[in-house]
Amino acid sequence: MLSVIYVSVADPKLATDDIMALVCDAQRTNARDELTGALIYNGQNFMQLLEGPVAKTEACLARIRADRRHNGLIEIRRRRITEREFADFSMLYSPLFRDHDADLSRLAARGALDPQDERLMTNFLALGRHGGAG
Ligand SMILES: Cc1cc2nc3c(=O)[nH]c(=O)nc-3n(C[C@H](O)[C@H](O)[C@H](O)COP(=O)(O)O)c2cc1C
Secondary structure (H helix, E strand, O other), X not given: OEEEEEEEXXXXXXXXXXXXXXXXXXXXXXXXXXXXXXXXXXXXXEEEEEEEOHHHHHHHHHHHHOOOOEEEEEEEEEEEOOOOOOOOOOOEEOOOOOOOHHXXXXXXXXXXXXXXXXXXXXXXXXXXXXXXXX
């Protein structure tokens, strides 16, 4: 399987309802495509982990990359995996993950992981074990 984490810049016109619709659609499509993962959003940037069978993950990433609801997508982690990190979530969305809003903005602006992102990444990946709201 393949696991990819990316950051991107959200369309500033997106409203809360748009995010909810996006997540709802993603959950349905991902369940069909054997994909799992998580999405966080700080009002400006997205960070998403998407994992699953290689071809399906790549195909979904290609659709996401072309989606006009965001731009400037940069992959910050890509690896082959044998076990999923978000096995229980077709697409976990945590609106409570706001402690790291500034960290996510900084990471998205830098476009590459840095030692100072360790806490953000640890807490993000921990959502896969402890769940989140929604
Ligand atoms: C930030 C973001 C995350 C997305 N995550 C997913 C996802 O996990 N799965 C998915 O199928 N589509 C996701 N989408 C939507 C896709 O970009 C695309 O609209 C959807 O797959 C339908 O594609 P289609 O109209 O070509 O069938 C996401 C879009 C955005 C902007």
